[in-house]
Amino acid sequence: MYIIIISVLGITMITAAFTAIYARKLVTSIIAAGVIGLFASIIYLLLAAPDVAMTEAAIGSALTTVVFLYALNKIYRFNEGEKND
Amino acid sequence: MIKRFVTFLLILLVGFFFVSYVVKVKPADKLPSLANDYVNKGIDDVGSANIVTAVVVTFRGLDTLGEVSVLFIATAGVGFLMRIEDKKSKLIKKRPASELLRTGTNFLMPLIFLFGIYIFLHGHLTPGGGFQGGVVIATGVLLLLLAFTSSDINHTLLNITESFSGAFYVTIGALGLFLAAGFLDNRILPVGHFGKLLSAGAIPVIYSLIGIKVGSELVGILDSLHKDE
Amino acid sequence: MILVSIIGALLVLIGLWGMLTQKNIIKIIIGFSIIDTGTHLLIVSIGYIKGGTAPIIDKTIARSSVVDPLPSALVLTAIVIGLAVTALMLVYAIQLYKQKRSLDINDYKELKC
Numbered sequence: 458m459y460i461i462i463i464s465v466l467g468i469t470m471i472t473a474a475f476t477a478i479y480a481r482k483l484v485t486s487i488i489a490a491g492v493i494g495l496f497a498s499i500i501y502l503l504l505a506a507p508d509v510a511m512t513e514a515a516i517g518s519a520l521t522t523v524v525f526l527y528a529l530n531k532i533y534r535f536n537e538g539e540k541n542d
Numbered sequence: 543m544i545k546r547f548v549t550f551l552l553i554l555l556v557g558f559f560f561v562s563y564v565v566k567v568k569p570a571d572k573l574p575s576l577a578n579d580y581v582n583k584g585i586d587d588v589g590s591a592n593i594v595t596a597v598v599v600t601f602r603g604l605d606t607l608g609e610v611s612v613l614f615i616a617t618a619g620v621g622f623l624m625r626i627e628d629k630k631s632k633l634i635k636k637r638p639a640s641e642l643l644r645t646g647t648n649f650l651m652p653l654i655f656l657f658g659i660y661i662f663l664h665g666h667l668t669p670g671g672g673f674q675g676g677v678v679i680a681t682g683v684l685l686l687l688l689a690f691t692s693s694d695i696n697h698t699l700l701n702i703t704e705s706f707s708g709a710f711y712v713t714i715g716a717l718g719l720f721l722a723a724g725f726l727d728n729r730i731l732p733v734g735h736f737g738k739l740l741s742a743g744a745i746p747v748i749y750s751l752i753g754i755k756v757g758s759e760l761v762g763i764l765d766s767l768h769k770d771e
Numbered sequence: 772m773i774l775v776s777i778i779g780a781l782l783v784l785i786g787l788w789g790m791l792t793q794k795n796i797i798k799i800i801i802g803f804s805i806i807d808t809g810t811h812l813l814i815v816s817i818g819y820i821k822g823g824t825a826p827i828i829d830k831t832i833a834r835s836s837v838v839d840p841l842p843s844a845l846v847l848t849a850i851v852i853g854l855a856v857t858a859l860m861l862v863y864a865i866q867l868y869k870q871k872r873s874l875d876i877n878d879y880k881e882l883k884c
Contacts, residue, residue, distance in 0.1 A: 460774065467778040474782060477801055478789040490801050493782070497808050500775060505825045506815055506843045507669035508594050509850070513811070515677040516854050520760070521804060523684065524854075527767040528861040529797070532868050534770070549791050553784055560780035569772055570820055577818075577839045584840075585828055593826040593837070597844040609848045616855035623862045669827065673851055756851070763858055 459503060466496045487525045494518035589733040590666035590742035598671065599745050603715070603726035610708065610755060617759045624766040636691040647689035654682035662753030666742045672749040676756030683761045687768055695765045700758055707755040714744060714751070775816035782809030796864045796874050800857065807853040811846045818842035 470493050477489035494517035501510040573581070584596035598606055638644075662675030686693060718727035728748070734741035782805055789802030818839030826837040864874070871878055 463774050463778075467774065470778060471781055471785065474785045474805055477805065478785070478793065478798065483795070483797055486798060486801050490804055493805060493808055497812055500778075500812065501815060504772075504775065504815055504819050505823055505838045506818075507825050508592075508671065508674070509811075509815055509843050509846050511670060511674045512677070512847055512850050515674060515681070516850050517808060519681065520677065520854055521857060524763070524767065524858050524861060525797070525801075527764075528865055531767070531865050532874070535869065546792065549788070552791070553788050556787065557780070557784050560783070564773060564776050564780065567773065567776065573820060573835060573837070573839060577841060578835070580840060581826070581834055581837060585834070591828050593828065593840040594843045594847070597840050598847060602844060605848055609852060612852055613855050616859050619859050620862050623866055669825070673847060767862075
């Protein structure tokens with residue numbers, strides 16, 4: 458029973474990893490990296506490690522995506538501020 | 543083209559090392575003897591119900607001290623590199639967030655703070671602890687920054703909170719040298735009854751300080767990335 | 772268990788491939804984050820005992836049926852440090868963009884002989 462769930466999650470994670478590398482837009486890659494962290498958190502729960510699952514869901518999935526999006530925002534806003542000058 | 547092929551061969555070489563591990567490993571049937579020692583000593587001597595907390599705070603306490611320092615250095619680096627150099631502030635006018643977000647934040651923020659404080663206060667009884675609670679608190683402050691776009695974080699208060707919690711953490715560790723068996727020993731306060739909130743010696747105090755410090759450092763990182771020139 | 776070790780190893784290999792072949796700096800940093808996640812999966816999968824429960828002791832749990840608490844404690848530290856290093860790398864990428872207005876790594880060849 459666990460084998461089926463873990464293999465489905467594993468196939469989704471590997472597909473998301475390939476999407477993160479070969480996507481055209483950067484926002485798609487960033488969200489795919491967040492999805493990998495989310496499914497890793499579910500696998501940690503199935504491996505009987507609840508502390509690690511909480512930490513990975515909060516840091517690896519939420520905060521990493523937010524920090525990446527903040528950095529993208531700084532880069533694009535720099536572009537626009539230059540065009541207005 | 544030849545570069546892609548050489549890179550592929552390199553990936554196959556690293557994969558060969560992983561394969562030679564996966565083939566030989568056998569899932570264990572009972573606890574190895576070191577883990578058995580830690581579980582028994584964690585219940586009898588340290589007195590905390592969550593064994594991972596006992597390992598992180600007392601048995602491998604120096605690793606936690608090192609990690610808190612690494613977070614501090616990263617926050618200082620981010621704050622230094624994103625500093626505002628020239629004071630010619632082009633005032634980019636931010637439009638206010640929608641009313642749904644503002645009302646939701648007004649309702650949710652005290653609950654998120656309360657949940658974060660609950661997590662790091664009960665670190666020795668339930669899954670969780672200082673790091674998880676600190677991250678939840680930082681997420682609450684992020685919600686505040688996104689909903690009320692004209693709000694500002696008081697930097698003096700942030701610096702004082704972070705420095706004092708770090709200093710108290712090291713002071714409690716040094717107290718362990720005089721009153722108990724070594725640095726960061728948790729028996730300076732009475733171990734108490736197993737499973738109650740005020741038990742396991744100094745573990746609630748240490749984990750609360752770690753939670754506050756990690757929360758304020760992550761708020762510092764998010765605030766440096768949020769403010770604009 | 773073994774299946775999680777295989778997933779972790781595959782994620783490390785895919786992240787390494789992404790880091791070595793992509794040209795955009797942000798994608799290199801995403802590859803680094805994928806390597807981190809794969810390594811943590813590999814470490815936590817070592818500590819699993821067949822039929823074990825979470826290492827939180829109650830009156831109803833026997834002391835010998837919990838999983839190994841040590842790999843969980845190590846990975847807890849490693850996840851937080853991974854976030855700190857990723858944030859620092861992204862801030863470096865922003866500063867590089869301010870100097871040359873380009874996110875392509877082939878434009879930054881001053882250190883090559």
